[in-house]
Amino acid sequence: MISPLYWxxxxxxxxxxRLLPADEVWLKxxxxxxxxxxxxxxxxxxxxxxxxxxxxxxxxALPERVVxxxxxxxxxxxxxxxxxxxxxxxxxxxxxxxxxxxxAANLSWAVRRQLEFASDIAAEGGDLHKALLExxxxxxxxxxxxxxxxxxxxxxxxxxxxxxxxxxxxxxxATGGHGTALGVFRSAFESGLNIAVYATETRPYLQGARLTAxxxxxxxxxxxxxxxxxxxxxxxxxxxxxxITGADxxxxxxxxxxxxxxxxxxxxxxxxxxxxxxxxxxxxxxLELPEGRGxxxxxxxxxxxxxxxxSRMVPEMAEAVNHAFDITPHEIVSAIITEKGIAxxxxxxxxTHLFExxxxxx
Amino acid sequence: MISPLYWxxxxxxxxxxRLLPADEVWLKxxxxxxxxxxxxxxxxxxxxxxxxxxxxxxxxALPERVVxxxxxxxxxxxxxxxxxxxxxxxxxxxxxxxxxxxxAANLSWAVRRQLEFASDIAAEGGDLHKALLExxxxxxxxxxxxxxxxxxxxxxxxxxxxxxxxxxxxxxxATGGHGTALGVFRSAFESGLNIAVYATETRPYLQGARLTAxxxxxxxxxxxxxxxxxxxxxxxxxxxxxxITGADxxxxxxxxxxxxxxxxxxxxxxxxxxxxxxxxxxxxxxLELPEGRGxxxxxxxxxxxxxxxxSRMVPEMAEAVNHAFDITPHEIVSAIITEKGIAxxxxxxxxTHLFExxxxxx
Numbered sequence: 001m002i003s004p005l006y007w008x009x010x011x012x013x014x015x016x017x018r019l020l021p022a023d024e025v026w027l028k029x030x031x032x033x034x035x036x037x038x039x040x041x042x043x044x045x046x047x048x049x050x051x052x053x054x055x056x057x058x059x060x061a062l063p064e065r066v067v068x069x070x071x072x073x074x075x076x077x078x079x080x081x082x083x084x085x086x087x088x089x090x091x092x093x094x095x096x097x098x099x100x101x102x103x104a105a106n107l108s109w110a111v112r113r114q115l116e117f118a119s120d121i122a123a124e125g126g127d128l129h130k131a132l133l134e135x136x137x138x139x140x141x142x143x144x145x146x147x148x149x150x151x152x153x154x155x156x157x158x159x160x161x162x163x164x165x166x167x168x169x170x171x172x173x174a175t176g177g178h179g180t181a182l183g184v185f186r187s188a189f190e191s192g193l194n195i196a197v198y199a200t201e202t203r204p205y206l207q208g209a210r211l212t213a214x215x216x217x218x219x220x221x222x223x224x225x226x227x228x229x230x231x232x233x234x235x236x237x238x239x240x241x242x243x244i245t246g247a248d249x250x251x252x253x254x255x256x257x258x259x260x261x262x263x264x265x266x267x268x269x270x271x272x273x274x275x276x277x278x279x280x281x282x283x284x285x286x287l288e289l290p291e292g293r294g295x296x297x298x299x300x301x302x303x304x305x306x307x308x309x310x311s312r313m314v315p316e317m318a319e320a321v322n323h324a325f326d327i328t329p330h331e332i333v334s335a336i337i338t339e340k341g342i343a344x345x346x347x348x349x350x351x352t353h354l355f356e357x358x359x360x361x362x
Numbered sequence: 363m364i365s366p367l368y369w370x371x372x373x374x375x376x377x378x379x380r381l382l383p384a385d386e387v388w389l390k391x392x393x394x395x396x397x398x399x400x401x402x403x404x405x406x407x408x409x410x411x412x413x414x415x416x417x418x419x420x421x422x423a424l425p426e427r428v429v430x431x432x433x434x435x436x437x438x439x440x441x442x443x444x445x446x447x448x449x450x451x452x453x454x455x456x457x458x459x460x461x462x463x464x465x466a467a468n469l470s471w472a473v474r475r476q477l478e479f480a481s482d483i484a485a486e487g488g489d490l491h492k493a494l495l496e497x498x499x500x501x502x503x504x505x506x507x508x509x510x511x512x513x514x515x516x517x518x519x520x521x522x523x524x525x526x527x528x529x530x531x532x533x534x535x536a537t538g539g540h541g542t543a544l545g546v547f548r549s550a551f552e553s554g555l556n557i558a559v560y561a562t563e564t565r566p567y568l569q570g571a572r573l574t575a576x577x578x579x580x581x582x583x584x585x586x587x588x589x590x591x592x593x594x595x596x597x598x599x600x601x602x603x604x605x606i607t608g609a610d611x612x613x614x615x616x617x618x619x620x621x622x623x624x625x626x627x628x629x630x631x632x633x634x635x636x637x638x639x640x641x642x643x644x645x646x647x648x649l650e651l652p653e654g655r656g657x658x659x660x661x662x663x664x665x666x667x668x669x670x671x672x673s674r675m676v677p678e679m680a681e682a683v684n685h686a687f688d689i690t691p692h693e694i695v696s697a698i699i700t701e702k703g704i705a706x707x708x709x710x711x712x713x714t715h716l717f718e719x720x721x722x723x724x
Contacts, residue, residue, distance in 0.1 A: 210676060223680055229591065305563060315383045
């Protein structure tokens, strides 16, 4: 199974997704700063994947604990000076990691979960590095399990022969493994459904052309690339049966922040009576945000648009504006596929229900 | 004034638009085959511009006439053997030129106009090469005049401070000069309106990033580039006041074939109550086609998507589908700006009225 990151012998290794599909290079990360920089520079991307990277990054913020011979590891009340120092390191790492990219919910979700967990462990006098590492590994396993659950539920929405469209890369590379939207395609394909995938190339970063195509080709799932703006025409010609994308943050009302260009796909899908599905783990939900307009949309460098492999393609005086995400309003989302079940409109109710432990459609 | 082609001393010169904005190289064309190849390979593109190129190409199909001393140039009935041979050359050139690219109406319009004209001249025993060349030059002048008329009418639809969005390049480079959509922006700017242009980069060929940005920067008109799929998000944020594109072919009911990605822009514009205008000369009208579904949509090589400057960006096994145009249904077109006036819905009536010589809104 493809996973974009793994832990080995005291360090985190990440596949440099900027170089795919031409080269497969693994980078070694030895500090929280390394991880924050890798997230910011898009060595790793995809909301669940950067959440996991940050969870490992929190473990890297602390040194491995040297076992001390006088056995002072017993449980005590309050934090001693060393533990307070450790917590300060963790707060600083959390700030850096959360600040690396603003839009993905999973990033702050993972970081805050690790912080809370660390407070508990520190109060008990446990080994913080070890505990945070084990917790990151557990979150990694759980993410893959969630994606397999999402895949199974989502596959139930597809029929044999379906031509499905996806945007960007919501695949194994964007998660701990298996993927969300691509996880649905994988599960459907594994269960014997003949599906064909249209992948948008996804400008400016070409995650569709470079990453989604790479993953699907490896798995033998038929894939055809199109430019982002061609999707509506294919829908009008009756060549698309369903659209499935991932998500970077989902508000309580079901509004979805995802890769720039998701919104016009959903508009076109509604126009042509094609279901528009979002596949995402519960960690993508942000129930504190009532609606999508509260989601911070990252603005990245215009050079991602004006330059290609370091060479400028557009006139010197022309600038580019580069919003990395857009908001798809809940009214045009057909369903949100999570590991706990499939939420359907009205999402304000169905998402809260899933969050509180109920299952829908499952 | 920028013009993408000019005639000089027995040859046609074309600006190689594939190399802009990095290099300004003019290519010399000495035969109809040269011109057909240049159109097919996109040395020149844009529906009105390839129409003009083909008009000149028809003149290049025939040699310059050597004046004969015995003065046999008098008018006669019927065609002699040499004239019949000339007409055969012209039919062959017409076939090549029309076949170079299928979607633009202006290409077949120009070629057929030259063929009819040649029949008349041949019947009179006139100098075919000279007559066709003069006719091409006249069509070139008329195209610029039409664009200035379109620009003036279109500018009347804009207000001071408007932020306008355009797609692809409907500029001077796509016409004989001044441009259609960009002609509207130029005329508005010249008349003192402060406008700001958002230009989509326009994948896969980047006509927006390379050509539209180049033209607007030269004229000092503010321009910001976005990826094609970002337009809907900007509209949702209230940052676009109007959309104006060109057209490659307009059916009798007002359905518009234009660069792939035009249709989703029109869908998003309707969603947000933003007018969607098409600016095109009457030569783009195809009243023989009742509706857009009859328009042949060119499918170009997938390599335009999978490769960039000769290097492959996507995995070997992944294919790309590359429709060059889409159809925007007339229901979501706010108005069509022609040199004869502004046509408004119902287009079946307003376009026919303009074609028959009436003026609307002018």
